[in-house]
Amino acid sequence: MLYIVLPAYNEAAALPNLLEDIAQNCAPIPHQIVVVNDGSSDRTQEVVDKYAMTHKNVHKVNHDQNQGLGAALNSGFQYVLNYNQTQGHLSENTGYKEQEVTDMLITMDADNTHPANCIPLLCEAICSGADLVIASRYVQGGEQHGLSLGRKVLSWGAGKVMHYFLPIAGVRDYSCGYRAYRLSILAEGTRIYGPNIIKSQNFSGMVELLLKVAPLAELVTEVPLKLHYELKVGASKMRIGATIWGYIQLIYQTKRKRWSTVEWVEE
Structure with missing residues (x-):
């Protein structure tokens, strides 16, 4: 079974197109599909409720207040792990050979900047033996459009710095949140680190998650991503200064092996 977790904060304008694209x-x-409504003040909750009425595979997790990307992903992961354990797995006549199907989870942005046509590539890589697959802007065939110079420098620089201090074989794109995980890897990660596997309250949480689960994977790989940030509706929710400081904390605590003792910066 494929589970798709969409953390959403004020994404009412983008979600309908994204959900149709995924379908x-x-x-x-x-x-x-699990949409985590992270305390949105727009019509996000209404959009998800309406879509779920006609699509039984769409689920909603609701935060009464905005808690940040990391908390939204944590909630999505726990929902999926519980659902997978209690509800069983595959429906019949799916068109997939039995041996090709495995439980996996994909995370992607809910702002319509991550194209859903990359999902089959991520699934194929997991079914072919990978444990963690990143949709990468920095492999052959990858592109990024519509990003400001500051965001381009941040993403590129984060990858270079992390690769220097905390290299992971097979990884160039450390910060992109469009990824596929074999579900057993996430289950093991939450067993080790607890249900709140991501402690960071800003966008560096995606790097934190990668650093925690990659050592549990036998094979980490990347597939090309064509990122179109110009399709985003609304202003960016990333605070560059807080994210940079989050990366610095990650390097420090990973080197010191003190995942639970660093005070995490907020958005």
Whole structure:
């Protein structure tokens, strides 16, 4: 079973197109979609409720207040792990050979900047033996459009700095949140680090998650991503200064092996 977790904060304008795009690209793949409404003040909750009425594979997790990307992902992961354990796995006649199907989870942004046509590539890589797959802007075939110079420098620089201090074989794009995980890897990660596996309250949480689960994976790989940030509706929610400081904390605590003692910076 494929689980897709979408952390959403004020994404009412983008979600309908994204959900339809996912439905089209994942038609032959048995999948469940979990939208984590992270205290949105717009119509995000209404949009998800309406879509779920006609699509039984769409689930909603609701935060009464905005808690940040890391908390939204933590909630999504716990929902999926509990659902997977209690509800079983595959429906019949999916079109996939039994031996090709495995439990996996994909995270992607809910702002419509991550194209859903990359999902089959991520699934194929997991089914072929990878434990963690990153949709990468920095491999052959990868591109990024519509990003400000500051965001481009931040993403590129974060990858270079992390690769120097905390190298992970097979990884160039450390900060992109469009990834596929074999579900057993996330289950083991939450067993080790607890249900709140991501402690960071800013966008550096994606790097934190990568640093925690990559050592549990036998094979980490990347597939090309064509990122179109110009399709984003609304202003960016990333605070560059807080994110940079979060990266510095990650390097420090990883080197010191003190995951639980560093005070995490807020957005």
